[in-house]
Amino acid sequence: MxxxxxxxxxxxxxxxxxxxxxxxxxxxxxxxxxxxxxxxxxxxxxxxxxxxxxxxxxxxxxxxxxxxxxxxxxxxxxxxxxxxxxxxxxxxxxxxxxxxxxxxxxxxxxxxxxxxxxxxxxxxxxxxxxxxxxxxxxxxxxxxxxxxxxxxxxxxxxxxxxxxxxxxxxEHPPVQKEVQAVVGLDFSMNGLFVDSEKGKKANYPRFYRQALEKLAKEQRILSRRKKGSSRWHKQRLKVAKLHEKIANQRKDFLHKESHKLVKRYDCVVIEDLNMKGMSQALHFGKSVADNAWGMFTTFLGYKLEEQGKKLIKIDKWFPSSKTCSCCGQVKKSLSLSERKFRCDCGFVADRDWNASINIKREGLRLLALI
Incomplete structure (x- = not known):
């Protein structure tokens, strides 16, 4: 059931x-x-x-x-x-x-x-x-x-x-679909994710960032109203509606993106990231919250499960960003500011695309063990 x-x-x-x-x-x-x-x-x-x-x-x-x-x-x-x-x-x-x-x-x-x-x-x-x-x-x-x-x-x-x-x-009899098409997704602070196939980004519109100026203006007006007054309640409703609109836009986008992936692939591989820890340690609170990676992976998980497909989460400590997807060499020193991955073997690629390829390969390895 x-x-x-x-x-x-x-x-x-x-x-x-x-x-x-x-x-x-x-x-x-x-x-x-x-x-x-x-x-x-x-x-x-x-x-x-x-x-x-x-x-x-x-x-x-x-x-x-x-x-x-x-x-x-x-x-x-x-x-x-x-x-x-x-x-x-x-x-x-x-x-x-x-x-x-x-x-x-x-x-x-x-x-x-x-x-x-x-x-x-x-x-x-x-x-x-x-x-x-x-x-x-x-x-x-x-x-x-x-x-x-x-x-x-x-x-x-x-x-x-x-x-x-x-x-x-x-009643939902267990269905297991044969895994043929597999994709690896690397979390991206700017565009939600980068896939392993062509380095395609989700191009998340960052709805919260877009509405930040308008939201700040409305909240500033609210702070000047006398709490509990009719004008305060009217302004509170404006702020609440703005927050609700952002949440609905985000949810709609995440549903559509997860649906596209589930329709196209039989297995999706992602990193098991601690988003709360990431937002606190790296001071990316607003960006992490706006992306809603946790919500996205939840949508992805149940949509794949319904169709008998798989979502594989690899260890968050797996060095996907520091490993060369061409020769397998691991670069120990790679700062967050370096957006291009350059290897001694001559391989040069976008950092996130390189990571997504490594995530896919690790997922395939784990898939073989299941």
Missing amino acids: ANKAYKFRLYPTEEQEQLLAKTFGCVRFVYNKMLTEQQETYEKYKDDKETLKKQKFPTPAKYKKEFAWLKEVDSLALANAQINLQKAYTNFFSGRAEFPKFKNRKARQSYTTNVVNGNIMLLDGYIKLPKLKLVKIKQHREIPSHHIIKSCTVSRTKTGKYYVSILTEY
């Missing part, structure tokens, strides 16, 4: 918007309440790990007697808040994440609800959701009939737009 999510725009009525705002607030309230109790328990038994593990996790039902208004919203949304917190604690104790943090109003507003006895259904131009009943939906593509709806996540952006992400489950 495999899962796939479909995201659509929602157009709730004023009454439904009020109920959604209540649900977001109740989910946040319950999450923070349970987290407070867990923190107290953790502080009390942190030296006794066995006793700490035996402590029962608080449930949303516990608070409904004291806070009757919790009964107004979807109970499954509150139950999912408990599940999310339990996952956060599991990740913390296993060393995969930091200690869970409190949620605030400025964070992403969303909640998840599950399918129980036909409480979620797609109808003609509407979606039936618990407590909300029928909500208008812009369904720009059909969900295949063999996909079974499992849950829905309703979210609200900072610009006031509502979306629903419908998680579906379907």
